[in-house]
Amino acid sequence: xxxxxxxxxxxxxxxxxxxxxxxxxxxxxxxxxxxxxxxxxxxxxxxxxxxxxxxxxxxxxxxxxxxxxxxxxxxxxxxxxxxxxxxxxxxxxxxxxxxxxxxxxxxxxxxxxxxxxxxxxxxxxxxxxxxxxxxxxxxxxxxxxxxxxxxxxxxxxxxxxxxxxxxxxxxxxxxxxxxxxxxxxxxxxxxxxxxxxxxxxxxxxxxxxxxxxxxxxxxxxxxxxxxxxxxxxxxxxxxxxxxxxxxxxxxxxxxxxxxxxxxxxxxxxxxxxxxxxxxxxxxxxxxxxxxxxxxxxxxxxxxxxxxxxxxxxxxxxxxxxxxxxxxxxxxxxxxxxxxxxxxxxxxxxxxxxxxxxxxxxxxxxxxxxxxxxxxxxxxxxxxxxxxxxxxxxxxxxxxxxxxxxxxxxxxxxxxxxxxxxxxxxxxxxxx
Amino acid sequence: xxxxxxxxxxxxxxxxxxxxxxxxxxxxxxxxxxxxxxxxxxxxxxxxxxxxxxxxxxxxxxxxxxxxxxxxxxxxxxxxxxxxxxxxxxxxxxxxxxxxxxxxxxxxxxxxxxxxxxxxxxxxxxxxxxxxxxxxxxxxxxxxxxxxxxxxxxxxx
Numbered sequence: 001x002x003x004x005x006x007x008x009x010x011x012x013x014x015x016x017x018x019x020x021x022x023x024x025x026x027x028x029x030x031x032x033x034x035x036x037x038x039x040x041x042x043x044x045x046x047x048x049x050x051x052x053x054x055x056x057x058x059x060x061x062x063x064x065x066x067x068x069x070x071x072x073x074x075x076x077x078x079x080x081x082x083x084x085x086x087x088x089x090x091x092x093x094x095x096x097x098x099x100x101x102x103x104x105x106x107x108x109x110x111x112x113x114x115x116x117x118x119x120x121x122x123x124x125x126x127x128x129x130x131x132x133x134x135x136x137x138x139x140x141x142x143x144x145x146x147x148x149x150x151x152x153x154x155x156x157x158x159x160x161x162x163x164x165x166x167x168x169x170x171x172x173x174x175x176x177x178x179x180x181x182x183x184x185x186x187x188x189x190x191x192x193x194x195x196x197x198x199x200x201x202x203x204x205x206x207x208x209x210x211x212x213x214x215x216x217x218x219x220x221x222x223x224x225x226x227x228x229x230x231x232x233x234x235x236x237x238x239x240x241x242x243x244x245x246x247x248x249x250x251x252x253x254x255x256x257x258x259x260x261x262x263x264x265x266x267x268x269x270x271x272x273x274x275x276x277x278x279x280x281x282x283x284x285x286x287x288x289x290x291x292x293x294x295x296x297x298x299x300x301x302x303x304x305x306x307x308x309x310x311x312x313x314x315x316x317x318x319x320x321x322x323x324x325x326x327x328x329x330x331x332x333x334x335x336x337x338x339x340x341x342x343x344x345x346x347x348x349x350x351x352x353x354x355x356x357x358x359x360x361x362x363x364x365x366x367x368x369x370x371x372x373x374x375x376x377x378x379x380x381x382x383x384x385x386x387x388x389x390x391x392x393x394x395x396x397x398x399x400x401x402x403x404x405x406x407x408x409x410x411x412x413x414x415x416x417x418x419x420x421x422x423x424x425x426x427x428x429x430x431x
Numbered sequence: 432x433x434x435x436x437x438x439x440x441x442x443x444x445x446x447x448x449x450x451x452x453x454x455x456x457x458x459x460x461x462x463x464x465x466x467x468x469x470x471x472x473x474x475x476x477x478x479x480x481x482x483x484x485x486x487x488x489x490x491x492x493x494x495x496x497x498x499x500x501x502x503x504x505x506x507x508x509x510x511x512x513x514x515x516x517x518x519x520x521x522x523x524x525x526x527x528x529x530x531x532x533x534x535x536x537x538x539x540x541x542x543x544x545x546x547x548x549x550x551x552x553x554x555x556x557x558x559x560x561x562x563x564x565x566x567x568x569x570x571x572x573x574x575x576x577x578x579x580x581x582x583x584x585x586x587x588x
Contacts, residue, residue, distance in 0.1 A: 075546035
């Protein structure tokens, strides 16, 4: 007989109730209570866990967190970009043409460009660390539990979802705190639809190129689209292949603490170092492969990237993506984006043989319309996040079946949403 | 109960004033920025400037956040006026949110200042007045509230 049937409720709830009953019994016999003081922690919880204000306050803090990360990191990103630009320029002077191209275009131009996002990613993780160390993040999970439950998710799914805005890899690893297998699997499957920071450079580039003053709204709409699709997918999975109710959320809220700079920096480093490892492995290999495919056959590829291996692959797959308005250039960059989404930007730069965000944006505007740009942003949001995420999914789910399911699902969904955007946009007269 | 009604009324009036200020400025940011937000570019009222300083910028999302801070202050007014100690919570959290936004926007100003010092391309025309947002200049109003909520421990007995 199952424990739930014997106890009449979830065993975890029964255990928690009994534990607190015992604590109260002991306290009643040993402690003389005075008038209860309204502690600072009570004061904060009164508002942070407020029925109506709790969620708006959380959204306010989340917005402040993103504002901090994006705006404060901007000059530092520029600094790193200029540094690698100088290195790339210097390495062009090397007499051996292949080596010069490898260093300037492949390493300093390619990998260096991706490394410019280090300040952004570290700033975001620093802000998350402050919220976590203060004890607020646990409250955020608590206030979101009711909402998450309605979506067929567990309260603890919230933290991985939030971390997903930084990077899906640690976010998927954070699902280990979810005890129920079904709850965990649903969270793992929908997490890649949460827009990670790697997608942001691509959004910034495309939105900046096509939407001008509306760029931030276009970027925000991608975050929104990802969240909506993740919710719908969670509901669908809960009603079909992973049928059942989410398990109850039991959590002891930690005390509020003033976060220390030292502690937050350590937490930021622990998470941010994952990106550095990715940069030193997947992104480095990706940059080298990308350089090889777009620079060879040597001599021919230098005349036109269209004649390179990259161009040939793009041309071969172009018919599949033509209904979305994507040509061989975009298709090639999407293939390389499987290594890591940031590489999409880098590959567009190589394909167009231009350097810098402004030059790539200028080239995109000539060849594509805002509608195709928007469909491209949606496709980038939804298709396979990156090689590292697929590997993490395999490791965390312990199943190739679910890993393949996720890959196929994301590709189909990306294609359908891209097609819907171009289809509906076309019908409404947008170009 | 925490403090007498006379003190509560003063705190309530203060919270109402600061809550309304945040809310109204937030709403103005939304109205001014709405045209840009929906893409029409047309604004119901022009940005509000004083001596060349863009005091209330067009910023829909930023405006919504200011309105939420205002709502936190306003929610506690009735309890504070009754002398209920729980009303202080709204004063404390309102001030905390105001402080967080002040910190974030000051950090943004400093970062942009760095961009200007290094004369990076996008910062050549930057001046510190560009970043003097309501989140910064409204914060001094929140300081007395934060001081009261944090130091008057006897009100929490």
